[in-house]
Amino acid sequence: MKGDLLAAAISLVLLTVTIRAIRKKQLTEILAILWLTVSLGIVILSALLPFGVFTAVSHFFGITIPLDMVLIFGMAFLVLFTFRLSVAMSHNSARQKTLVQELALLKAKIEAESRE
């Protein structure tokens, strides 16, 4: 029973943090939707925990211990998400490089013109 409470508490904290971040506009829309879905998903899952749903679902996937299923899916989500973040970061640093270069060239152009 203690485990259920812990899961509920964690999921509620995550939901609160997400909603606060969205209201403060700290997340872009697509990421806001993603995290909202994730935190709501966890809230629903932990609410369903006492009814043995996990056991049924994990048996469906051929996993004996329900906790293992949570770990596997959680891990998969985290790996995919971090990979996605790495891609986005590389993309951003390429864009940042171009911006910094353009800025340097523009600055040189303005200085050259003001000297004339």
Added chain:
Amino acid sequence: MTPAELRDAYSRTCVVVPAYNEGRSIEAVIVSIREHMPGATVTVVNDGSSDDTGARAGAAGALVLTLAVNLGIGGAVQTGYKYALAQGYSYAVQIDGDGQHDPSETHHLLEQLATGDTDIVIGSRWLGRGDYVASKNRRFGMKFLESIVSWRAGARFTDTTSGFRALNRRALELFAVHYPTDYPEVESILLARHHGLRVVEVPVMMKPRRHGRSSIRGFRSLYFMVRITIGLLLGVMGGEET
């Protein structure tokens, strides 16, 4: 090349000097370039230095391109190439800001470029001129890169990490758009060959660096080797789209 032809070539040359915290050696480098390459435009790309590199370069008579944040050698050199291309220079010569490359040697590069048979000329310290020495480990690493590049490029290259280079406009057009970010020297050879550019090495003399130490040392050199090898083997060329 006759002296008149060389003078004409210099007047159409943009010298690109990437510099990150080279305040102590940048002036000497610029003075030397102006002395040995009369008429050439000296462009220092100040790569977000925290010292007075930019001010000293400007005082020594160079045009300074100031990067607001540090981009690393690849991004810095590419800025210079973009500038040279936009300003209509026929040639760009890269000379590092640490004083390792001797501007009095650049005519060897330009002479080769001016034949029109070559798009990129690389100054190699291992082709007989000069007596540059490198530590055993460094030499081993260079040999290793050399064999991979020579294999992938289908031609022999002896000094793949040399940043002492001259480019014509065809090469500038490529590098202004695609240029590797991390350790550009090695990868850019294959990138250029991949795009059908003609890359040739000529023997030059190089000096040991005057101040500071190579950025590639200790653990970094391990990362450098792994990063370059993976890049070369996977053909990850050109880095990110810009």
